[in-house]
Amino acid sequence: MNVTITPSSVAGAARAPPSKSYTHRAILAAGYADGATVRDALLSADTRATARAVDLFGGDVERREDGTLEVDGFDGRPDVPADVIDCANSGTTMRLVTAAAALADGTTVLTGDESLRSRPQGPLLEALTDLGAEADSTRGNGQAPLVVTGPLSGGAVSIPGDVSSQYITALLLAGAVTDEGIEIDLETELKSAPYVDITLEVLADFGVDARQTDGGFAVEGGQSYDPAGGEYAVPGDFSSISYPLAAGAIAGDEDDGVRIEGANPSAQGDTAIVEIVDRMGADVDWDREAGVIDVSSAPLSGIEVDVEDTPDLLPTIATLGAVADGDTHITNAEHVRYKETDRVSAMAEELGKLGVETTEERDSLTVHGGDSRLEGATVSGRDDHRIIMALALAGLVADGETTVEGADHVDVSFPGFFGMLEDLGVALERRE
Numbered sequence: 151m152n153v154t155i156t157p158s159s160v161a162g163a164a165r166a167p168p169s170k171s172y173t174h175r176a177i178l179a180a181g182y183a184d185g186a187t188v189r190d191a192l193l194s195a196d197t198r199a200t201a202r203a204v205d206l207f208g209g210d211v212e213r214r215e216d217g218t219l220e221v222d223g224f225d226g227r228p229d230v231p232a233d234v235i236d237c238a239n240s241g242t243t244m245r246l247v248t249a250a251a252a253l254a255d256g257t258t259v260l261t262g263d264e265s266l267r268s269r270p271q272g273p274l275l276e277a278l279t280d281l282g283a284e285a286d287s288t289r290g291n292g293q294a295p296l297v298v299t300g301p302l303s304g305g306a307v308s309i310p311g312d313v314s315s316q317y318i319t320a321l322l323l324a325g326a327v328t329d330e331g332i333e334i335d336l337e338t339e340l341k342s343a344p345y346v347d348i349t350l351e352v353l354a355d356f357g358v359d360a361r362q363t364d365g366g367f368a369v370e371g372g373q374s375y376d377p378a379g380g381e382y383a384v385p386g387d388f389s390s391i392s393y394p395l396a397a398g399a400i401a402g403d404e405d406d407g408v409r410i411e412g413a414n415p416s417a418q419g420d421t422a423i424v425e426i427v428d429r430m431g432a433d434v435d436w437d438r439e440a441g442v443i444d445v446s447s448a449p450l451s452g453i454e455v456d457v458e459d460t461p462d463l464l465p466t467i468a469t470l471g472a473v474a475d476g477d478t479h480i481t482n483a484e485h486v487r488y489k490e491t492d493r494v495s496a497m498a499e500e501l502g503k504l505g506v507e508t509t510e511e512r513d514s515l516t517v518h519g520g521d522s523r524l525e526g527a528t529v530s531g532r533d534d535h536r537i538i539m540a541l542a543l544a545g546l547v548a549d550g551e552t553t554v555e556g557a558d559h560v561d562v563s564f565p566g567f568f569g570m571l572e573d574l575g576v577a578l579e580r581r582e
């Protein structure tokens with residue numbers, strides 16, 4: 151599907167979709183448990199991939215009418231799957247499920263789409279091998295397809311922290327049900343650190359002890375997953391909130407801006423988007439207790455933003471920077487190149503098609519802003535949900551029409567994204 155956007159101002163209310171990160175963890179944690187009810191779960195292509203894995207491990211994930219997920223767990227160690235696990239486009243699924251598969255007494259094969267088969271898995275495979283499993287890339291290049299044979303016994307392991315925090319999350323979730331537990335020593339500084347905080351929070355909510363140590367993280371073995379009251383509720387997703395927030399900041403109606411509901415505080419690092427938009431000069435107010443953010447537009451100025459903790463915000467910040475006056479310097483961004491696409495290059499090249507100048511370095515992206523330079527054009531969504539959504543935002547203020555190609559991939563994290571834009575008053579057309 152291609153989506154064509156005509157410049158529009160936005161006003162009205164939008165609801166944050168549930169957090170993708172919390173939903174993945176809650177589904178898998180409920181799998182490690184005897185089961186659980188996961189309320190307010192995100193139903194998207196990525197979280198369906200994790201649900202499929204839990205089914206293949208001997209659990210069962212059923213969706214009720216109200217969107218609640220009823221998960222029957224596999225209760226500790228997974229069964230050997232009767233089929234290959236297709237993780238589709240989801241890095242989180244592949245990393246978390248690879249470590250779970252290493253607990254099974256047999257062999258699991260994992261694969262994914264072309265993008266996922268190009269992302270780095272090597273450090274996790276080496277860690278699992280050091281911990282007593284066999285874990286290989288079929289092509290020997292550290293990328294999926296992966297073949298994992300358990301069982302994993304546990305122990306001490308060292309792993310780099312600057313490729314993906316999902317390796318740490320995966321080892322902590324699986325480590326709780328090993329015999330020996332897992333002690334993780336970080337070889338390099340941890341990037342995307344708040345995602346491990348989310349993991350520690352979900353583990354605690356499922357009655358599992360895990361902790362940060364001087365050199366990394368540790369989880370005792372022999373634990374059982376047991377969610378309080380048998381239920382888990384997922385908070386709103388701040389990476390997804392970044393889009394209506396940025397839409398309000400660049401194209402919000404001056405009298406009547408955008409109200410975002412479901413914005414309750416949680417461990418998500420991407421809550422930083424509220425402060426970023428505020429620092430750029432938008433009129434923003436977050437009532438944390440009510441979980442409501444109000445935003446309207448004002449002239450924006452370029453700023454410096456460090457995305458070490460918040461890689462998923464880079465595309466949104468790049469679009470904000472394209473509209474802002476002056477330079478927006480996005481630093482500490484090398485790990486943003488290991489996502490569904492190399493998002494540093496993708497945003498530089500696609501914003502370039504809209505007439506925006508950028509300077510790209512290995513670890514940073516500088517966007518030379520000023521809205522007079524945005525010209526509508528046809529851009530590629532790169533089959534990457536966050537690139538699609540960020541470029542659609544640029545279309546709100548570009549001169550003439552902007553067409554985003556391959557826009558159906560928003561299904562990965564925010565299936566209702568274009569419906570939400572329409573509800574806020576955006577004129578857009580979908581073409582198959």
Ligand SMILES: O=C(O)C1=C[C@@H](OP(=O)(O)O)[C@@H](O)[C@H](O)C1
Binds near residue numbers: 319341345461
């Ligand atoms: O654990 C998670 O839920 C995630 C961790 C981050 O990845 P990295 O740790 O690979 O940076 C983030 O980019 C991804 O969207 C979700």
Ligand SMILES: C=C(OP(=O)(O)O)C(=O)O
Binds near residue numbers: 490
């Ligand atoms: C990088 C992302 O997710 P994942 O790593 O799960 O594919 C994302 O949602 O932006």
